[in-house]
Amino acid sequence: MAAVRASWLHSGEQSEGHPALLAQFSNGKLQTTETVDFALYKHKDDGHPRKKHQRILTAETDRLAYVGSNFGTGALKCNTLCRYFFGILNKDSGQMEVVRAEQFNMQPVFPGDPTNSITEDKVEKTYRDKVDSLIEAFGTNKQKRALNARKMNQVGSETLSKAVTKAAENIIETKGIAALVKDAAQNELQDASLFLPPCHADAEKxxxxxxxxxxxxxxxxxxxxxxxxxxxxxxxxxxxxxxxxxxxxxxxxxxxxxxxxxxxxxxxxxxxxxxxxxxxxxxxxxxxxxxxxxxxxxxxxxxxxxxxxxxxxxxxxxxxxxxxxxxxxxxxxxxxxxxxxxxxxxxxxxxxxxxxxxxxxxxxxxxxxxxxxxxxxxxxxxxxxxxxxxxxxxLTIPLIPYQPPGGPRKRKKMT
Structure with a gap:
């Protein structure tokens, strides 16, 4: 049976105006798209060179709503540093259509959170924010690169921190402290056993x-x-x-x-x-x-x-x-x-x-x-x-329990 050879088919310049949307959720992985409603919003000012490319992607589920954008502080910097492409393979013709893609970082939004109702214009800017604004407008290329590097290394937003904290509280309430400590110790043993020979710890000899x-x-x-x-x-x-x-x-x-x-x-x-x-x-x-x-x-x-x-x-x-x-x-x-x-x-x-x-x-x-x-x-x-x-x-029976390095240290007594 002759082998089927696949070929690439670029979608052309039309993909520049309608890129494929790749959504990644900050607090987990999406299991199915059947229960999620997506909506895309674009800036109405098509004549502005910057605003015409601004997009907001929303996703609503039974439990939470998510929002992601390709502009502002919450946008992924990789969209400006790299170009992404998405391939769709036609198994019958053997051709793969390649279109331009853009990533969105979907952040959870909680109803009633006062931080959501405060717009960016109403927030009083700190001294650091004012300096960053000046650098973005009038800074040199070196200063702008340093600013982008610092923003990429910043910890996630307060909304994400609250979501992670709430998720941790739910896990603790469900499983309990003792079960979590046991799971952590078991994970450490599994990590250590990746490079060890097969061990029969219950052996008698x-x-x-x-x-x-x-x-x-x-x-x-x-x-x-x-x-x-x-x-x-x-x-x-x-x-x-x-x-x-x-x-x-x-x-x-x-x-x-x-x-x-x-x-x-x-x-x-x-x-x-x-x-x-x-x-x-x-x-x-x-x-x-x-x-x-x-x-x-x-x-x-x-x-x-x-x-x-x-x-x-x-x-x-x-x-x-x-x-x-x-x-x-x-x-x-x-x-x-x-x-x-x-x-x-x-x-x-x-x-x-x-x-x-x-x-x-x-x-x-x-x-x-x-x-x-x-x-x-x-x-x-x-x-x-x-x-x-x-x-x-x-090698003695029973084996000595393994304690990973970096554990609690004994305090020295003061004499």
Missing amino acids: PEEVYKFDDLISPAEYAALETPSAPFRNITSEDIKTMLENKSYGSYVLEELQSMPMDEKSCNHKARCLWFLDTLIKFSFQKVIKRKHVFGPECPHLISGKLMKHFSVLSYNNGRLQNIMSASMKAKITAHVIALALHINDFQTDLTVLQRDMKLSENRMLEVARAMGLKISKKKAPLGALDDEDHKMAT
């Missing part, structure tokens, strides 16, 4: 909280046999060469020095270390090139997983590309910690991982706390080059 199959699937585990072969047959000379070349991080090198003698355990640890090292190296990428980013030894199944689950697809310079965002780096950090817990009997050195991943200590601890881990300190052994205390993470 530490190995069942962050299951190994959720980190590395059985098919991926089988694909890791070939690339992890050098780790299984590692020698002291190989480790010495790795230290000199600095081709691996401190965590991987330390674990390679204590590989198990049992063949099955050695094979398992080699696969985990190779995948963990690949995750860390992948987190250093900024713009990820699809070709040869992982090297020829990386299985296609593993490279596909990294590209799909640990990178963000972005559009730049006319093409799609994968990039490493801050949220994806946090996701990789959480998976690295979870994998290190399985390798080290559910207790791992966060300081070593933090330095290998080139993260700040606060960032690493924040991810570990979001995973519900217990944080403790461990003194460096005597004679070690690093004499700083290391942060250790331990």
Whole structure:
């Protein structure tokens, strides 16, 4: 079946006089237009160069009335800075008619509100309003741009503030304070779980909280046999060469020095270390090139997983590309910690991982706390080059409740 190609059809100069109207409501989204009556009013002075384009759009529902205009303080500045177009696709002919569009910010109007009956001429202007009027009439282009920028950054009108306050009061009366606090805490947990591995908080054993199959699937585990072969047959000379070349991080090198003698355990640890090292190296990428980013030894199944689950697809310079965002780096950090817990009997050195991943200590601890881990300190052994205390993470049952940063702080007692 031949593909149908669509073409654009501009409506011509007539769209300049009759643009399409796009209405956005300041206090919510419009679900249906069947119960809303719209009306458009235009200025009767068609000869005036400015007033002839002034429009007022009204919308009436069973509960509220809304008003929006393309002039005055309540108008959207984007109408003067940008040009918008609206497309209507004819599925039969395959043509899309493109017309000029104009946006209106619909503000609610409350009957009996004394602020609605006061006209702009009757309001006594403040000193700031008078200066703004002088700038609009006689100011330089730089002053006018600064004035427009300040008005765009201003908070919404008093009417909108009252509408939001009333809506908040209605929600509090309906759901109650306790329910709202519970919902807010649940939302924080959901936000934190976006970059965490699947967590089974009600598990009875530490190995069942962050299951190994959720980190590395059985098919991926089988694909890791070939690339992890050098780790299984590692020698002291190989480790010495790795230290000199600095081709691996401190965590991987330390674990390679204590590989198990049992063949099955050695094979398992080699696969985990190779995948963990690949995750860390992948987190250093900024713009990820699809070709040869992982090297020829990386299985296609593993490279596909990294590209799909640990990178963000972005559009730049006319093409799609994968990039490493801050949220994806946090996701990789959480998976690295979870994998290190399985390798080290559910207790791992966060300081070593933090330095290998080139993260700040606060960032690493924040991810570990979001995973519900217990944080403790461990003194460096005597004679070690690093004499700083290391942060250790331990997975205990039950998990420690996560408290997002920025919460209430304890007051220090005055002595």
